[in-house]
Amino acid sequence: MGRQPCCDKIGLKRGPWTVEEDHKLMSFIMNNGIQCWRMIPKLAGLLRCGKSCRLRWINYLRPDLKRGVLSEMEENQIIELHARLGNRWSKIASHFPGRTDNEIKNHWNTRIKKRLKLLGLDPTTHQPIQQKSREESDKTDNIDSNSRDANEQQEITISHVLLKDINPSATLQVQTSCCNEANVSTSVESETTTHHDLIDNYHEMLMLTSNLDMDLWMTNQEMDSISTGYCPSFSLQDSVNCYPNSSAGESATSVQENSALFQYVETADSMVSWDFGFD
């Protein structure tokens, strides 16, 4: 009757992943692809449940992940998509190749949501909030009115440009309250580099299992780190750049070595993905 249970949770490890675990999972998937998440931890020699492995792969280890701070343009697009789709993070994330739903959800909850509230917009409805509910909303978010007023001018200068095409009433409100503001300030955010060892191992493994031009790739990564303050994992754009004879416009570019096959696929609607198959 039915299928076998996914996993018994007894004896399974939880919490943060170690570099060794990451390496095991990555090696296994790169050599065998993904068929059944339930079997992966067993076959890869991991004391984790399949669900945990899946999450770790999707949110952190996937080669096409684009790391680093979301650009203003991306943030703008998230707000626009959220207004249309609501909290359907995976749908929203599908518009951002290399970004995960978890990442976008976190960014929304920690930054965009606050920014919208500072602008007097309800993050759920994207409509202007009434004064009373705004105060309540501030209270729940620990925003005191003084700091809000102080922040407001600064935030408004950043945000009114982003929001003007999304909510006309918001634009009107913002333009009114910052009409004397001549300068548009920008914020530069940086993130700390983490997991150096893993990334190093990853580079090493990629060199062994593919024909990547690592010098070229490392140069790209360094440039990326300088501009974003973040040490990214293997991003899609980088991976494309690694092939001097290929371009993002090509319909398919593949690397095949040792039984691992990664295929770069660009679909008709310009969505980009990596296809892990077998030879």
Place this chain on the structure above:
DNA sequence: AAATGCTTCAACCGCTGTAGG
């Protein structure tokens, strides 16, 4: 320098839709 509060985000939890038996 230490204590405290705040922010971020990786990871977990629980639910839902789908499909296998």
Place this chain on the structure above:
DNA sequence: TCCTACAGCGGTTGAAGCATT
């Protein structure tokens, strides 16, 4: 048709790092 497992999704949590006092 029912029961169950699975993959995927969104909400929530808590540890770690950073900022402030």
